[in-house]
Amino acid sequence: MRKTLRFIKREYLAAVKTKGFIIMLILMPVLMGGSGIAMYLLQGQVDTKDKRVVILDRSGIVAEMILKAAEERNAAAVFDKETGKKIQPAYVFEKATPDAADPQAQRLELSDRIRKGELHAFLEIGPNVLHPKDDQSTFQIKYHAKNAAIDNIRNWLNNIINPFLRRIRLSEEGIAESKANEIMTWIQVDAMGLVSLDQETGAIKEARKTGEAEAILVPVVLFFLMFMLVMMGAMPLLQSTMEEKTQRIAEVLMGSLKPHQFMAGKVLGGLLVSLTGALVYVAGGAFFMGRIGLTDLIPFHVIPWFFTFLILEIVMVGSILAAFGSACNDPKDAQNLTFPAMFPVFFPMFVFMPVLTEPTSAFATWLSMFPLFTPMLMIIRKAAPGGIPAWQPWVGLVEVLLFTVFIVWVGGRIFRVGILMQGGPPKLSNMIKWAFRG
């Protein structure tokens, strides 16, 4: 035990006492959440150049409304009220007379103007948009632009043209404007949590309104955090074991350590590295959430499960990696074995979306009961709003526990032989032989 502890200490210090560890601690979340953060930071970076759009209104009723709405929008949204700085592009619409004789020639001419950069887009409004019937081509509204599908102006037009036309239709039916407002009122379907019983007072607690953050952010953050921590603590074991073997350090260590002490020292050293990272992230995250008043979002009921499954995941994956590392003789061997060794971590990455959206489906349930994937998938299911039956994490835990014991045993036996076996690339058949025949 003393020897194992001393070796764990070396492994732990060798990992955390480096600048690389500190940099990784900071960079990992940045890299993992990089795209999200970049999107958030770049949200304000919009092109403020005015957008000129030509309207070909064949209905004769819509263009004026658009001009007026654009004017109101430009007055309200283009300049920052406090600083006076331009923060949005102005929408500059101009009416043009549709060419009835040769509409295609007119479309081409307008398209060429867009290509030259003189215009941003042109809008064609069909003659029968107010009373759409029969020939669909007569009541279409077409927005032509270089990137029309993801153009903000198209969305803006959608949101003003349809209510406008509906109001006219209602008015034509003799419905008063006040009544029309009521008819037009859009009511959003709110996402709500489940009603529960307060254990202390016995009263029924109101369901909480669940935001997207709670529904997606919390499970996703926990899931990716576990992934990151496995990468931090377990992943380096493959390389470092291979190096210890090829640089003959293993031979010296085996003069003082037994193979199982050697492997335990490596795996538990890696575990401590991961737990250090976990503590930093969980404590830092909780502190940050507290500061911005989102303590409600911290899933306190999931955190003990997170740490339990994290520990088992690192021991399980770490043992596989150390065993594989002991069978390698050069970096190329280690590279080839990285993917199979990390499969228990990579596979959940491929399926996390369906598991997150339907955490109680048979697919999610059965996959999360497969011990190799249990730690990562069970945590995502447990953290998802609505939860899962209480027995499932417990059954998963027992399975993973037993499986981890088995993996550590197999890994230890492979390690014992592999660490001193020189020459030849690692073969699965050899490893199976070492594991079961010694």
Added chain:
Amino acid sequence: MNVVEIENVTKTFGSVKAVDELSLNVPKGCIYGFIGPNGSGKTTTLRMIMNIFYPDSGTIRTFGEEMKGTSTDRIGYLPEERGMYKKMKVRDLLQFYGELKSGRKVDKDVDYWLERLELSDWGNKKIETLSKGMGQKVQFISTIVAKPELIILDEPFTGLDPVNVEVIKDAVLDLRSNGSTVIFSTHDMNVAEKMCDFIFMIFKGQKVLDGTLDSIQEKYGSDTLRIRTEGGRSTLDNLEGVDKITDFGKLQELRIQPGFDHQKTLKEIMSRTQVYSFELATPTLYDIFLRIAGPEAKEQAHA
């Protein structure tokens, strides 16, 4: 008392028999030299003593006990290829290896040995910055810093300049004086002759020599005529009763056939040239090594 007792040990790797029915006893407090050509089984034998390899058959007892599954804390081992964490600092590495083996703080011992081997200034440098010779000395300290009772050194003098060879030799002799038993393998016959109480030679996995230098030389008898003449090597051709002539430039060694009268040889040489000096001697360990493992032995085997 024997510190190591090897009995009929065989170890095979695939179709190669690395060690074949080997038996050997290493008494306490001696220096035992393992010699033999490359690939003859020296390192395999040392690794089996260390319990890194298990023999296929036979038994190995260290300190009177079979070691399978037991601790090797009483043994310090310097492997043939150096095994050190390149990113660790010298002092940290020595403390780590020492504590791992002894279970106690070894700071003072580390300081003592660093000073003795003139490495004090390098204590806070990383292993990767050391030269080959310095690395070798650090590895040597890591082997002995925990004060093991049995010290196994696989090629300890490789990569060292003559000054450092002397430093390590002195250290080894001191360790023996303080009660440790030392086994080391070497290709340097000169070192083996001068340092070892016992010499063991292994060839093709089998023991071919084992005993004190005197007893080994005695076995071969005084069959070597070491001679200095005016005419040198060119005057010694076609001498009756001479098996082999080894030319050292100013000096030649003549191996006399068993039973042949060396006086007759000497008279014949004196008739050809002026003899400055001569000595009837036992063969050197180097010569014995070559007789067993050199080209001459191969020729005899083919004949």
